[in-house]
Amino acid sequence: MINEVTNRRYFLKKMAAASAMTAAAALFPGIIFAEEQIRDVNISANLKWDKAPCRFCGVGCGVLIGTENGKAIAVKGDPNSSVNKGLCCVKGYHQTICMYAKDRLTKPLVKKNGKYIETSMEEALDLVASKMKETIEKHGKDSVAMYTSGQSTIPEGYVASKFMKGAIGTNNLDCNARLCMASAVTGFLTTFGADEPMGCYEDIDHADVFITWGNNMAEMHPVLFSRMLDQRLKRNVKIIDFATRTTRSSMASDKSILFNPQTDLAVANAIAYEIINNGWMNNEFVNEHCNFSKGLTNIGYGTEDKFKFKDEPEKINFESYKEFLNDYTPEKVSKLSGVSVKDIKYLANLYGDANKKVVSFWCMGMNQHTRGTWINNLVYNIHLLTGKISQPGNGPFSLTGQPSACGTAREVGTFTHKLPHGVVMNEKHREHAAKIWKVPVERIPSKPTYHATEMFRALDRGDIKFIWTQVTNPMVSLPKVSRYTKGAEKPDRFVVVSDVFPTPTSDVADVILPAAWHIEKNGMYGNSERRTQYWNKMVEPPGEAMADAWQTIEVARRMGYGDLFPYSKEKHEEEIYNEYRLHHKGKKHNMAPLEVLKTQAGAMWPFVDGKETKWRYNAKYDPACDNGKKFHFYGKKDGKAIIWQRPYEAPAESPDKDYPFWLNTGRVIEHWHTGSMTRRIPVLHQAMPHSYVELHPDDAQKYDISNGQKVKVISRRGTTILPASINERGLPTKGQVFVPFFDENMMINDVTLDAFCPISKEPDYKKCAVKIEKV
Amino acid sequence: MPIKSYLAHPHDGKYKELLSELSNITECDIIPSKNEEIAIIITDTKDDLEDQNLQIVINSIKSLKMLSMVSGFETNQ
Numbered sequence: 092m093i094n095e096v097t098n099r100r101y102f103l104k105k106m107a108a109a110s111a112m113t114a115a116a117a118l119f120p121g122i123i124f125a126e127e128q129i130r131d132v133n134i135s136a137n138l139k140w141d142k143a144p145c146r147f148c149g150v151g152c153g154v155l156i157g158t159e160n161g162k163a164i165a166v167k168g169d170p171n172s173s174v175n176k177g178l179c180c181v182k183g184y185h186q187t188i189c190m191y192a193k194d195r196l197t198k199p200l201v202k203k204n205g206k207y208i209e210t211s212m213e214e215a216l217d218l219v220a221s222k223m224k225e226t227i228e229k230h231g232k233d234s235v236a237m238y239t240s241g242q243s244t245i246p247e248g249y250v251a252s253k254f255m256k257g258a259i260g261t262n263n264l265d266c267n268a269r270l271c272m273a274s275a276v277t278g279f280l281t282t283f284g285a286d287e288p289m290g291c292y293e294d295i296d297h298a299d300v301f302i303t304w305g306n307n308m309a310e311m312h313p314v315l316f317s318r319m320l321d322q323r324l325k326r327n328v329k330i331i332d333f334a335t336r337t338t339r340s341s342m343a344s345d346k347s348i349l350f351n352p353q354t355d356l357a358v359a360n361a362i363a364y365e366i367i368n369n370g371w372m373n374n375e376f377v378n379e380h381c382n383f384s385k386g387l388t389n390i391g392y393g394t395e396d397k398f399k400f401k402d403e404p405e406k407i408n409f410e411s412y413k414e415f416l417n418d419y420t421p422e423k424v425s426k427l428s429g430v431s432v433k434d435i436k437y438l439a440n441l442y443g444d445a446n447k448k449v450v451s452f453w454c455m456g457m458n459q460h461t462r463g464t465w466i467n468n469l470v471y472n473i474h475l476l477t478g479k480i481s482q483p484g485n486g487p488f489s490l491t492g493q494p495s496a497c498g499t500a501r502e503v504g505t506f507t508h509k510l511p512h513g514v515v516m517n518e519k520h521r522e523h524a525a526k527i528w529k530v531p532v533e534r535i536p537s538k539p540t541y542h543a544t545e546m547f548r549a550l551d552r553g554d555i556k557f558i559w560t561q562v563t564n565p566m567v568s569l570p571k572v573s574r575y576t577k578g579a580e581k582p583d584r585f586v587v588v589s590d591v592f593p594t595p596t597s598d599v600a601d602v603i604l605p606a607a608w609h610i611e612k613n614g615m616y617g618n619s620e621r622r623t624q625y626w627n628k629m630v631e632p633p634g635e636a637m638a639d640a641w642q643t644i645e646v647a648r649r650m651g652y653g654d655l656f657p658y659s660k661e662k663h664e665e666e667i668y669n670e671y672r673l674h675h676k677g678k679k680h681n682m683a684p685l686e687v688l689k690t691q692a693g694a695m696w697p698f699v700d701g702k703e704t705k706w707r708y709n710a711k712y713d714p715a716c717d718n719g720k721k722f723h724f725y726g727k728k729d730g731k732a733i734i735w736q737r738p739y740e741a742p743a744e745s746p747d748k749d750y751p752f753w754l755n756t757g758r759v760i761e762h763w764h765t766g767s768m769t770r771r772i773p774v775l776h777q778a779m780p781h782s783y784v785e786l787h788p789d790d791a792q793k794y795d796i797s798n799g800q801k802v803k804v805i806s807r808r809g810t811t812i813l814p815a816s817i818n819e820r821g822l823p824t825k826g827q828v829f830v831p832f833f834d835e836n837m838m839i840n841d842v843t844l845d846a847f848c849p850i851s852k853e854p855d856y857k858k859c860a861v862k863i864e865k866v
Numbered sequence: 867m868p869i870k871s872y873l874a875h876p877h878d879g880k881y882k883e884l885l886s887e888l889s890n891i892t893e894c895d896i897i898p899s900k901n902e903e904i905a906i907i908i909t910d911t912k913d914d915l916e917d918q919n920l921q922i923v924i925n926s927i928k929s930l931k932m933l934s935m936v937s938g939f940e941t942n943q
Contacts, residue, residue, distance in 0.1 A: 100869065104908050107871035108897060111906040115873055115899065123900040178901065 121317030143626035149491030151618025197634025220649030241493030244614035268500030278467020284726025297484025305456015371443030376478030498617015551578025743846030782834035809841035
């Protein structure tokens with residue numbers, strides 16, 4: 092009894108400490124409480140510390156993980172990492188705790204007569220291989236699919252691509268980075284002809300002004316936000332939060348500017364208008380390094396199955412671009428956007444001031460957008476017009492959401508249209524991949540098939556009969572998810588799920604393969620600043636849990652593709668990485684050798700002559716520049732970046748009489764995406780035990796709703812019930828509600844709309860119409 | 867039997883002094899930040915009276931600029 096009381100009080104004290112740590116993290120992102128982490132640890136014990144990138148988010152903080160007797164028991168920020176300089180956020184600190192959750196998947200499970208039966212890994216892999224083979228024989232190679240992740244390691248993504256495209260010969264491979272980063276990719280490709288940011292986090296140490304576009308960095312990228320706050324203390328830099336909702340980032344910024352959903356397109360054009368009409372344009376830079384183009388307009392939203400769109404770029408001249416901008420005067424845009432003329436001019440002035448270095452940061456607000464590619468283009472326009480790009484402290488910076496959205500999804504290329512180097516549509520790129528993979532080039536199909544949303548629509552329709560998901564939880568994260576859950580449950584579909592924990596996705600699986608966690612295998616991730624980071628396996632996976640890459644290899648071998656996967660179990664990650672590097676050989680994308688990655692906290696590509704590249708396209712820093720000019724946008728044949736004429740277009744669905752509220756969804760600092768890991772970390776779960784719906788106080792009063800009362804959020808797709816949150820963490824504008832998506836018990840993605848950017852195919856989770864009812 | 871947590875902010879340049887004074891209070895667990903001048907205090911007292919008295923003691927510390935309560939748990943055990 093005494094022991095029980097002691098344990099209970101101890102537990103409550105831990106909860107109290109967790110609450111305080113979370114609050115402190117909100118005030119001081121990146122704050123460190125080392126004692127809390129090592130309270131239960133005998134610090135004189137023989138802890139072994141090893142480096143790794145953090146498992147959560149795309150910042151890619153370096154962490155040191157302490158292990159003892161085969162168990163990970165402590166985490167601290169790596170002071171040698173230039174990313175976080177020893178800082179860590181609350182998720183990072185507690186990340187290893189979930190490895191020891193009681194419901195960890197340790198044995199393969201096969202569904203028989205509606206019940207899951209434990210089996211051996213050998214039998215489970217046999218079954219997966221035979222089902223995949225049988226499906227291909229019956230329905231063709233495009234009836235099978237893999238859906239992977241921006242949390243897959245580089246070797247995991249690489250073997251998935253080689254397996255699907257090089258071995259089976261289908262482009263039915265896509266990944267969850269389609270849901271978070273695809274618009275950034277198409278933005279980069281259309282403007283620069285090459286993916287990923289030109290700058291790096293060191294920009295934070297040089298910039299005078301930070302403008303965050305729809306990006307709650309204090310919660311989503313807390314360590315980077317902390318670095319910005321640190322610069323404000325040291326150098327009095329300015330942080331401007333430009334968003335649709337008031338968040339912790341807004342409160343900590345120097346100025347918060349709110350805009351009506353979707354009108355960031357118009358405001359970006361208004362800023363360009365002001366830059367040109369006030370004579371702030373960098374004429375020399377624009378003349379030397381930029382072209383102007385326009386594309387199709389009224390491009391649709393993709394809500395219908397089998398939606399197709401192909402842009403038709405057309406070159407224009409500066410004068411016609413300038414004339415186009417006349418529709419975007421600050422006065423006109425103010426009426427549409429709700430942003431005052433004064434604030435539009437203020438933003439334009441910051442960008443236009445030749446004496447100020449400006450960094451623009453963004454993430455999901457601009458990417459999860461039915462015109463995601465366009466808004467990415469438009470922010471690049473601002474930086475190109477002013478020449479504030481590819482220099483220390485000057486640049487547009489698209490942040491990623493997942494730890495290897497860049498390294499795996501984008502660089503390895505686990506999208507339907509991608510290859511490790513280039514795209515399937517390009518014959519030379521197919522030949523390049525086929526040569527390294529040692530497969531006939533004809534085996535790699537030249538046409539992309541299904542992007543994420545369409546892949547699960549195809550599963551629902553029956554065009555796809557077999558799907559294998561790894562390291563992701565689509566039955567929580569897809570928009571309008573109830574359709575896809577029902578589709579996956581149809582009787583002649585076969586679903587394989589590789590994961591660490593049971594999730595709503597594994598609930599619809601026919602076979603569940605237990606996966607090794609992050610530090611239970613060797614691996615590499617690539618973060619938002621092109622930094623590739625390596626870590627060693629530190630502890631053994633439990634039971635029969637196995638690295639996803641090795642699962643793929645085992646299945647490929649069983650299907651007769653063993654000659655393409657000649658790797659050894661012990662060293663497969665290293666062997667795969669060395670093969671993968673061949674795809675990117677050359678000054679534009681050379682990856683650092685593994686020996687380098689083993690000894691330091693990562694390296695940024697292009698890694699040339701033993702040096703990483705901090706600022707791409709700038710001849711002073713980038714060895715790939717060879718046009719004899721100061722800047723060389725070598726992704727484009729003529730070496731020039733494109734300033735795009737892109738208009739404002741309305742979202743797919745807007746509030747109306749029947750559904751009078753905007754629904755905006757997103758994340759919270761305590762939880763990582765769908766919460767499958769962080770909700771198994773008691774301190775984080777206790778700090779944020781369930782989701783909620785944020786309401787503006789006036790709306791709450793109108794509906795007679797008080798804090799904590801249950802509210803039904805209803806759209807044309809579905810409903811969910813959540814407790815109200817009024818004047819707590821965030822403050823939506825009047826007529827808007829906000830719901831975090833981490834909680835599988837309050838499934839907000841039953842409510843969201845599967846409209847997407849027609850160019851990137853990335854869904855818009857930030858805008859649809861709902862009504863609310865007090866329950 | 868209340869358990870509460872607070873954020874304790876020191877006056878400028880008084881962080882070490884604050885930590886030292888707090889560490890002398892037996893009913894308090896202190897979790898100092900490693901990189902910011904802020905500390906978490908967890909209090910564990912027998913009853914409300916003792917809790918109130920403890921708050922008076924903490925608030926009388928001269929190096930303490932501000933004490934913000936974050937959470938409170940009432941327990942009978």
